[in-house]
Amino acid sequence: xxxxxxxxxxxxxxxxxxxxxxxxxxxxxxxxxxxxxxxxxxxxxxxxxxxxxxxxxxxxxxxxxxxxxxxxxxxxxxxxxxxxxxxxxxxxxxxxxxxxxxxxxxxxxxxxxxxxxxxxxxxxxxxxxxxxxxxxxxxxxxxxxxxxxxxxxxxxxxxxxxxxxxxxxxxxxxxxxxxxxxxxxxxxxxxxxxxxxxxxxxxxxxxxxxxxxxxxxxxxxxxxxxxxxxxxxxxxxxxxxxxxxxxxxxxxxxxxxxxxxxxxxxxxxxxxxxxxxxxxxxxxxxxxxxxxxx
Numbered sequence: 001x002x003x004x005x006x007x008x009x010x011x012x013x014x015x016x017x018x019x020x021x022x023x024x025x026x027x028x029x030x031x032x033x034x035x036x037x038x039x040x041x042x043x044x045x046x047x048x049x050x051x052x053x054x055x056x057x058x059x060x061x062x063x064x065x066x067x068x069x070x071x072x073x074x075x076x077x078x079x080x081x082x083x084x085x086x087x088x089x090x091x092x093x094x095x096x097x098x099x100x101x102x103x104x105x106x107x108x109x110x111x112x113x114x115x116x117x118x119x120x121x122x123x124x125x126x127x128x129x130x131x132x133x134x135x136x137x138x139x140x141x142x143x144x145x146x147x148x149x150x151x152x153x154x155x156x157x158x159x160x161x162x163x164x165x166x167x168x169x170x171x172x173x174x175x176x177x178x179x180x181x182x183x184x185x186x187x188x189x190x191x192x193x194x195x196x197x198x199x200x201x202x203x204x205x206x207x208x209x210x211x212x213x214x215x216x217x218x219x220x221x222x223x224x225x226x227x228x229x230x231x232x233x234x235x236x237x238x239x240x241x242x243x244x245x246x247x248x249x250x251x252x253x254x255x256x257x258x259x260x261x262x263x264x265x266x267x268x269x270x271x272x273x274x275x276x277x278x279x280x281x282x283x284x285x286x287x288x289x290x291x292x293x294x
Contacts, residue, residue, distance in 0.1 A: 034059045035093035043129070044121035044169035046105045051118055051169065053102040053125075054082050056093035057134050064098075064135030067142070067293040070122050070178075071101040074147030074185075076197035077115060078107045084146065087273075088282055095286060096294075098136040100126060104152075107200040112212050115201070116159075117167025119143070119152050120176035128171040140293045142180035144285065147240065147269065148197075150186025150231075154218040154248070157181035158226050164215060180292055181229040182285055184272045187240050188248040189217055219251055228258035230288045232281055234267030260288070 036059040044051045058066060069092060071085035082101035089099035104118035123141055130136035145153035157178050159165050166176060190198055190213050191206050199205055202212040214220050231249055235242040245261055252259035262284055264271055272281040 035090055037090070037093075043100070043102065043125040044118065044171070046114060046118050046121070046167075046169050047110050051103060051105075051121070052082075053100045053122060054086070054089075055130075055134060056086075056089040056097075056099040056101070058093055058096055058098070065131070065137035065140075066096055066098045066135055067140035067289065068098045068100070068126050068130055068136040069142045069144055069289065070119070070126060071099060072104065072119055072143065072145030072149035072152045073101070074145065074149045075106070077148040077151075077201035078197060080106075080149070084149075084273075085144070087278070088144075088285060091282055092286060092289070097289070098126075098130060098134055100130065107197070111203045112201055112216050113165050113167070116152055116155050116165050116216070117169060119156055120166055121169035121171065123156065123176045123178060124171035124174040127174045138174075140179055141177075142182065142289060142293070143178040144182035144184075145186070146184035146272065148187060148201075150183035151188065151216075151218070153178075153181050153183045154186055154188060154229070154231075155216065155221070157229060158218045158221040158223075160221070160225065162221060177227075179227050180289060181227055182232070182288060183229070183245075184232045184281070185234060185237055185240055185269050186231060186245060188244040189219065191217075193241070193244070219248065222251060222255050222257070224256035226252070226255070226257045228288075228292060230260045230262065230284070232262040232264070232272055232284065234264045234269065234271045236266050237269045237271075239269040 038055040042050045043053045073080040073084040085101045102122045105114040127138040131138045143153045143156045203209040206213045231245040233245040249259045249261040
């Protein structure tokens with residue numbers, strides 16, 4: 001596939017250009033190595049066009065193989081860009097992870113299942129190209145996302161190799177399964193929580209598109225073979241009610257899946273990336289990954 005990429009070797013101080021705050025200094029000061037950033041890599045094809053990702057990887061930290069994380073941005077399935085997770089991806093790269101932050105087809109371009117097909121293609125790319133060219137470990141691939149991206153991360157985690165959601169964007173023959181899932185304020189269910197963004201994503205109301213609602217609901221695919229999951233949520237979230245992750249974590253545990261719910265009291269929907277929450281949530285993400293991958 002043709003690459004349209006730019007590679008930079010950047011020091012940890014790049015965080016200061018991404019909106020870091022004094023409250024985050026403890027995380028930033030802990031970073032002792034540089035990271036390499038490559039933007040605009042083509043990872044697949046969706047609806048006849050190229051799909052791109054930004055890649056963050058250790059620089060001067062050995063040859064790996066390194067555990068990998070695929071980040072999925074939020075934005076109601078109709079907006080957003082890969083830069084949303086630039087700080088987390090950069091931090092993890094300095095800690096020995098290969099991270100991809102991806103674009104995917106938004107609902108204004110293509111409705112479900114286009115977005116999940118693109119996300120699964122990105123995991124296959126990580127195992128095919130990430131492992132071959134960037135020292136990613138194909139046996140240690142996690143997926144993480146926020147809000148709509150958190151929903152897609154959960155769906156990747158529960159649906160495994162479900163043929164209905166695989167798509168044909170590239171790298172057939174490689175697995176799209178995730179070994180770990182991290183979801184920040186994720187949408188976990190749709191019936192009873194419909195809004196304009198959900199209807200645009202799924203092609204109508206639950207009465208008009210019942211199959212899409214069923215296939216897009218992470219719990220539809222849930223079973224005991226699903227990977228460990230960490231969900232982080234504010235209990236004052238008015239966009240995705242706190243009851244959603246609470247119920248989903250309970251369902252995961254009932255199915256025998258390892259699951260954790262990190263709750264921040266009094267916070268709303270985009271709390272995790274804001275001071276003073278960026279530091280503790282980023283460390284919670286890293287600690288969860290380290291515990292399972294290192």
